[in-house]
Amino acid sequence: MCADTTETPDYKSTLNLPKTDFPMRAGLPKREPGWLDRWAKIGVYDRLREEAAAKKGTDAERKVFTLHDGPPYANGHLHIGHALNKTIKDIIVRSHQMMGFDARYIPGWDCHGLPIEWKIEEKYRQKGKNKDDVPINDFRAECRKFAQGWVDVQREEFKRIGVTGNWENPYLTMDFHAERVIAEDFMKFLMNGTLYQGSKPVMWSPVEKTALAEAEIEYHDHKSHTIWVPFKVVSGSEALKDARVVIWTTTPWTIPSNKAVAYNKGISYGLYRVATTEEESWTAPGDLYVLADTLAEDTLGKSRVTEFTRVSDVAASELEGAVCAHPFAGLDGADGFWDYEVPLIDGDHVTDDAGTGFVHTAPSHGADDYEAFVKRNWLDRMTHNVGEESEFLPHVPFFAGLQVFDRKGKEGKANNAVIAKLVEAGGIIARGRVTHSYPHSWRSKAPIIFRNTPQWFAAIDREIGDGKDTFGKTIRERALTAIDNVKWTPQSGRNRLYSMMESRPDWVLSRQRAWGVPLTCFTKVGALPTDADFLLRNEEINARIVEAIEAEGADAWYAEGAKERFLSGIVDPADYEQVFDILDVWFDSGSTHSFVLRDREDGSDDGIADVYMEGTDQHRGWFHSSLLQSCGTNGRAPYRNVVTHGMTLDEKGMKMSKSIGNTIVPEKVIQQYGADILRLWVAQTDYTSDQRIGPEILKGVADSYRRLRNTMRFMLGSLAEFSEDERVAPEDMPELERLVLHRLAELDHTVRKGYAAFDFQGVFQSVFNFATLDLSAFYFDIRKDALYCDGNTLQRRAARTVLDILYHRITTWLAPILIFTMEEVWLERYGDDDSSVHLTDFPDTPADWLNEPLAAKWEGVRKARRVVTAALEIQRQEKVIGASLEAGPVVHVRDEAVLAALKSLPFDDICITSSVQLSGDPIPAEAFRLPEIEGIGVVFEPAEGEKCQRCWKVLPEVGQHKHEGVCGRCDEALSE
The missing domain is CATH 3.40.50.620 (HUPs)
Incomplete structure (x- = not known):
């Protein structure tokens, strides 16, 4: 070729470079409200x-x-x-x-x-x-x-x-x-x-003055009083004469409501005699106590007993039928309030894990206690000693008006007053404090009590x-x-x-409040809850009530004259009382x-x-x-x-708290990143477990979003001016395109199955990996050359057809997650006034796109490609070459099937080299290998020829065509 002093033409303008207005920077915080307005408008x-x-x-x-x-x-x-x-x-x-x-x-x-x-x-x-x-x-x-x-x-x-x-x-x-x-x-x-009305202990908030359901309770650490109280045995086995049964409780305020002491037949008990004590002790030498054997030493130690002896076993048969006296029995000024028998009863809920092996039983203030009394039909022994503000009622001697917790949820005077009275009565042998998990109202954050009140139950x-x-x-x-x-x-x-x-x-239905739907029922005056006619059941009255609520709301129940309005002409209103609790x-x-x-x-x-x-x-x-x-x-x-x-935690796995300052506010995330980033965080996390969020995690999510956005931008740019005339049938496509269709068919199944199973993490991860690994790092990387440099070739038309297919699937598959971004991607191509990706369905994917033999063949091809690209990367790092197109490597392949597969393909295009030599000869010692891929070695050779000034391939043929400084393929494209 003769020397020419003229400059080589600039062919850049002749390339089919991507064309799109889809911006690299999303600008979601500012742009998302516009899409919301658009969706509302259409x-x-x-x-x-x-x-x-x-x-x-x-x-x-x-x-x-x-x-x-x-x-x-x-x-x-x-x-x-x-x-x-x-x-x-x-x-x-x-x-x-x-x-x-x-x-x-x-x-x-x-x-x-x-x-x-x-x-x-x-x-x-x-x-x-x-x-x-x-x-x-x-x-x-x-x-x-x-x-x-x-x-x-x-x-x-x-x-x-x-x-x-x-x-x-x-x-x-x-x-x-x-x-x-x-x-x-x-x-x-x-x-x-x-429906029935019962009187049983319910979880009660003294602060909010209402019963609470289990779902309204949360547990926090709480420091409680602990006391060890001896109950004197007054009748029963001769072996228990002069003995005292010791209970342990963290609720001293319930002692005035004690009605029994529970034991467990399966626990080993003993009779213990005090020998010596410390100088200050509420016990004395000679005192006899009945205790669980596993807890005796600990209990007596807390009572400042220094020496003791175990006198004898105490069998369950000796406890059965025994009766104790209440610690307050016979106190001056009590007017006999506690002068009743306190029976020992067997209960499965009693353990010897902590305490004394005996449980103080106040059936009005504990679920297990209550059930023990129900079992024995002793409900007539229930107490009503504590009011709605956790105060002792006026009839309770010594303690009337004292609260367990005050209006702010702080400890009242009741516990200390009860302990002081026990000390005075000789009814305590030890006391202390313990921090333990205790129920609190999730609204007021204040501790609750168990309190016996009349409530309505299902x-x-x-x-x-x-x-x-x-x-x-x-x-x-x-x-x-x-x-x-x-x-x-x-x-x-x-x-x-x-x-x-x-x-x-049973379900506690009633609350003692005002804002809600009332328990729309009536009770008969003078009847007991156990009477058959206690509740008024009348369909005609019910119809009147619901008709009024439909027209006026539940306020109709509270309107003046409501009882007469609903009952008159059917029953005598004077015979019934209206219930005003709310549901x-x-x-x-x-x-x-x-x-x-x-x-x-x-x-x-x-x-x-x-x-x-x-x-x-x-x-x-x-x-x-x-x-x-x-x-x-x-x-x-x-x-x-x-x-x-699950629950949302901060980046360190800690519960979010305003006081700690680790909360993440959705509004702030949206202002910084946009709602799509928040939605992507949801899709990327395993929501079935507790999940974490924080600044660093959100940065990672934003990075994933940018990578995905670049993939969509490349597709949009490469599809510029795509028309149906270009479309190529799958059976006419090159193998690489048919491989992508195979992967799409697999992915279509994964996406639909994942969404049906509510597995968004699986869906997004599959699509994201496909978009970034299979497409951006593989298919797009390979096909950029054809898309940019080919003329109207089958290869370029097939690639554009596949891009259109990819576009419709990825855009719709991700539309439920990235609702704003995929709408933007959609409108970039279909921007008419009424169009929206959210008005479409996932496209049907033909089953015959699946091609397992082709996929198996390309598995070997991709492995070989990995060895080649890894070998060239070393040459690039050592500055032997600047780009892979400057290489013409020799690839040695041991497996004949893989070698044949590579020879059936334009393997140089797949490796993005200008040429490649395929050989079945033994792999030379100096060849580059990857340890995880056996039987393939690569020997680097530079590509021979001149660099095409349009596509940058290095080929011997460059300069031998009509257009100056180009290869044959580019010359043909320029001629078009």
Whole structure:
């Protein structure tokens, strides 16, 4: 070739470089609100419902899929747990919609209950106002207004995260129809005989002055008094004459309500005589005490006994039938209040793990104590010594008016007063303090007490007799059977709820508050709770009540003259008393399936939800109460699937706390990164366990997002001006393209299976790995040359066809997770006014794209490629070459099948080299190898020829064509 002094033309403008306006920087915080406005304007959620309705009754009918929203409480801004919860729900709904369902989502709120009532009371206190001086319906109106305000705030915060749903018409437990249904479902318990009034110990908040459910309790460390109290044996075995049975308790305030002492037949007991004591001791030489053998030494040591002897065994037969005296028996000024017998009773709940081997039994202040008295039919021995503010009532000698806990949840004077009186009566041998886990109200954070009060219960072991006996005759039987007809994610949720349901007591339905749905029932004046006519059961009266609530809300129950309005003309109102307790708010939320799934047009077809999804704490909360309520009213569970997420912790695995300063606020994350990053964090985590979040974790999530965004940007740029005329049928494509289609077919199965199983981590990880490893680092890397430099070749058209196929699948597969970004990707190609990726389904993927033999062949090809690229990387690091296109390596392959496979392909293009020599000769000693890939060695050789000024391949043919300084392929492309 003759020397030429003219410069080589600049061919860059002739390349098919990517063209797109899709920016590298997402700018999500500023741009996401615009997409939200757009979706609202074009009505995406409503259009999907309309399209589904139009297909009803046709071959294209979409099956209804309903995720029933567990209602958050309308009280305060969202925390990170809310964001996790609502995002998981949104991904479930969106993915099922795109898999061909009519996926509906009705957001809802829990609006009644103590936290809201508490806020209004606080406002009153600040103004020096007394709640009890305010007409009850005026007070309820303020509670309603407060709840509505927070519903409006939270609705906008949930929408900002991108949650789709019927936001214009959510469900609220304070809506009149909802209140009517809650009352109606309560009256089903009234009419089927499971409702009863009982007097038993319940968890009681002295601060909030109401009974609490287990779901309203949390446990915190609490420092309690501990006392060892001897009960003198006054009758029984001769061996116990002059002996005293010692109990240990952490609740001294319950001693005035003691009615028995419990022992266990399986524990070894002994009679111990004190020999010597320290100078200061509440014991004396010669004292006789009955103690569990394993605990005797510890107990006597705490009593400052220095020497003692074990006198004899004490058999269970000697304890049986023995009677003690109360420590306060015979005290001056007590007027005989405690001069009653204290029997020794056998109880399985007694252990010798701690204490003395004997348990002080106050049936009005402990569940085990109460059950021991129920077993013996001793309920007439219950005490009513403690009031609603944890104060001793006026009839209790010495202690009247003293509180266990004050109005702020601090320790009152009751414990110390009881201990002082025990010291005075010679009724204590030791005392101390212990820090232990103690129940607190999760709202006020104050400690609670167990207190005997009249409450309303649903009996869970009483036969219902409503004919809905498929799963059992009682609520418990139905619930336990129904649990095994539900699918649990994770399965451990089933075991947790089952064990709770097996052992739970009757359901306490009543609360002594004002803001909620009342227990719409009446009791007969003068009748006892055990009398058959104690409760008024009348369908005509029930109908009047629910009709009034439907029109006026539950306030109708509190209106002046309500009793006469509901009863007159049917029964004499003077014969009945109206109940004014309100229902446990868990009954409210447990009833939501009735007024949402059953009653709404956009509910479910059969009144059963496809999915309930909440945090693991809801096994004792919403999952639990919904199951109880539905089994009591419908005889079955209200859900087919229950999905549970764990709790959100900080980066170190610590519980989030404002005082520690480790909380992550969703609003702040969205302001910094955008909602899509928050949603991606949810998708990347294993939500079935406790998950972590923090600044470093979010940085990692943002990095994953950037890598994925680059992949989508490359696709968009390479698809510029793609037309259907270019499309190549799969059977006409090169092997590399057919391999990608095979992987897509595999991935389609993975994605659909993952979304159906609520495994978003599995879905995202599979798609992300495919996008970054199979595509960006492999397929795109190889095909850039053809996409940029080829003319209208089959290879380039096939690659563009595959890119279009990839685009539609990846964009839709990730749309339920990255709702904003995938909409942006979609609009970059389909930017008309009405278009949205969220109006589409996942594309069907032909089964014949699967090609296992081809995949097996390419597994060997990719291994060989890895050895080549690793060998060239060393040459690049040593600056022998600047780019892989400067190489023309010799590749030695031992396996004949792999060698044949490589020879059947343009292996130089696959390795991104200008040439490659394939050899079956023995691998030279100097060849580069990878230890994990046997039978392949690479000997580096530079590519021969000149560098093409357009595609940069080094080839002998460069300069021999019409266009100056290019290879044949580029010359042909330029000629086009």
